[in-house]
Amino acid sequence: MTDKRVLRAELRARRRAFVADEPTPPAPPPLFLAALRPGVIVASYIPIGGEADPARFDAAARAAGARLAWPVVIDRESPISFHIDAAMRDGPFGLRQPTADSPAVVPDIILTPLVGFDAAGNRLGQGAGHYDRAFACWPGALRIGIAWSVQQVDALPCDPWDVPLHAIVTETDLFLTGECP
Numbered sequence: 001m002t003d004k005r006v007l008r009a010e011l012r013a014r015r016r017a018f019v020a021d022e023p024t025p026p027a028p029p030p031l032f033l034a035a036l037r038p039g040v041i042v043a044s045y046i047p048i049g050g051e052a053d054p055a056r057f058d059a060a061a062r063a064a065g066a067r068l069a070w071p072v073v074i075d076r077e078s079p080i081s082f083h084i085d086a087a088m089r090d091g092p093f094g095l096r097q098p099t100a101d102s103p104a105v106v107p108d109i110i111l112t113p114l115v116g117f118d119a120a121g122n123r124l125g126q127g128a129g130h131y132d133r134a135f136a137c138w139p140g141a142l143r144i145g146i147a148w149s150v151q152q153v154d155a156l157p158c159d160p161w162d163v164p165l166h167a168i169v170t171e172t173d174l175f176l177t178g179e180c181p
Contacts, residue, residue, distance in 0.1 A: 004157060008124060011116040011151055015050040018150045025053040026146055026169045028060045031176070035109055035142055038065030043082040043107035043134075043141075045071055046097075051113040052146045052170070069105050072097050073130060079137065080130040082107050107141050110134060112165065114147040121145075121164035121177025122156040135163035142166055149173060 036042070042061040047053045061068055069082035083098040084105055112131050116124035123145050125131050135143055145168040152170070168175040 004124060007153070007156075008115050011124065011153070012049065014150045015115075015148055018148050019050040023148065023171050025056055026171050028057045029167065029169055029174045031167055031174075032057060032109070032142075032144060032169075033060060033064075036061055036064035036066050040064075040066040040108045041069050041082075041084075041105050042066050043069045043071065043110045045111060045113050046088070047113060050148075052148050054111045054113075054146050057111055057144075057146065066109075067105070069107055070098050071130070072099075072102075072104075080134050082110075082134075107134075107138060109142045109144065110138070112143060112145045114145045114151055114168070116151045116153055116156060117145055117147055117165070117168050117175075118153055118156045119175050119177070120155070121166065121168065121175065122158050122162060123165055123168075124156055132161050132163050136161075144169060146170075 044054050044058050058068055067084055069084050072081050072083050081104045083102040087099065088097060089099055112123065114123050114125065135141070143165045145165045147168060147170050149170040149172045165177055167177060
């Protein structure tokens with residue numbers, strides 16, 4: 001089985017080299033657009049370290065009257081939460097996030113940054129388990145990974161706590177990986 005730490009380093013290097021050419025961010029697929037309506041809460045993120053930018057998803061959500069929420073991370077061990085707030089601040093790990101005292105919400109859709117993925121919907125994240133714990137907390141949320149095509153691998157090693165995505169979108173492909181909520 002592949003060491004996840006080594007794989008993360010390799011995939012981050014691929015991602016950095018790929019974004020140096022400033023690719024066009026992935027476009028929202030029909031699955032995402034069909035789920036949008038006024039009041040739906042879409043958990044998005046502000047990309048760091050070459051992550052695929054969800055800006056086109058955010059714009060579609062706003063245009064449909066959905067509400068955007070952003071992750072709040074306290075540390076490696078604490079669960080992630082999603083908050084609606086326009087005022088962002090610097091958080092741990094180089095993140096930009098709302099203040100922890102802003103209103104927390106339950107997401108209907110979770111847009112997820114990736115380090116790596118496979119076509120079965122398995123994802124490799126940063127390694128702290130924040131998104132896997134969020135997926136377990138909100139199993140009814142539609143889970144969509146946003147990545148660059150160079151982040152795809154044939155198969156990822158999976159642990160029992162790893163929660164697969166319903167879909168993964170890259171600048172070139174859409175992977176539908178199972179039944180959506």
